[in-house]
Amino acid sequence: MIGLLALLAAAPEFRVEIDPSVGPEWRPAVETACAEVDRALEAEAEPLVFRSVRVQQAASFEELLRQGGRSRFEVAVYRDRTIWLAPPEVLGKTFDVAAILRHECAHAGLRARAVPALPILVEEAAVMMLAGQTGRLPPGSPILAGELSEVERRARQPADRAALETALARAHATFGAALLKARQERRLLAFLREVAGEKAYLSRFR
């Protein structure tokens, strides 16, 4: 009985449904990544509004762009309860795939816990924190109010990888400390919901 209870407690609340398109070499990595992020988010003890994410692997980079609707500098994208992965020949050459998978699982985890889509820079800052990616960012200066829409545009449509990394580094420099504090106080999700509903959200991070 105790053994059964332990098993039930260990069962992940949030399931990963892996499509046959996903190469076998990526499957355990996706499972592990989403389980790690789920554990981090479970600290806030909030109910799930949906309980699973689907994972598909694009057959070509063009398919990833079409399905994911993001820039050419991203090799995985979360969209509509699905994580899209770049084709094996691209993903196989990518540095630190585990962190990228945690990143996409974190987007899914926020949506699954009723956090609406956030302003892109706050969303990415929160997700990078949950994925443990902030240590590798280049140095970035905090975003001033007058620059916000331009930095948002660069994060959405970067000219190159460096431009994307700079925008993300600046997002972390601007939002990271407040997000970390909210996470430590186990009210990250509530805080993000407040931000989502606010037009002048930058003022919350001063």
Ligand SMILES: [Zn+2]
């Ligand atoms: Zn992202």
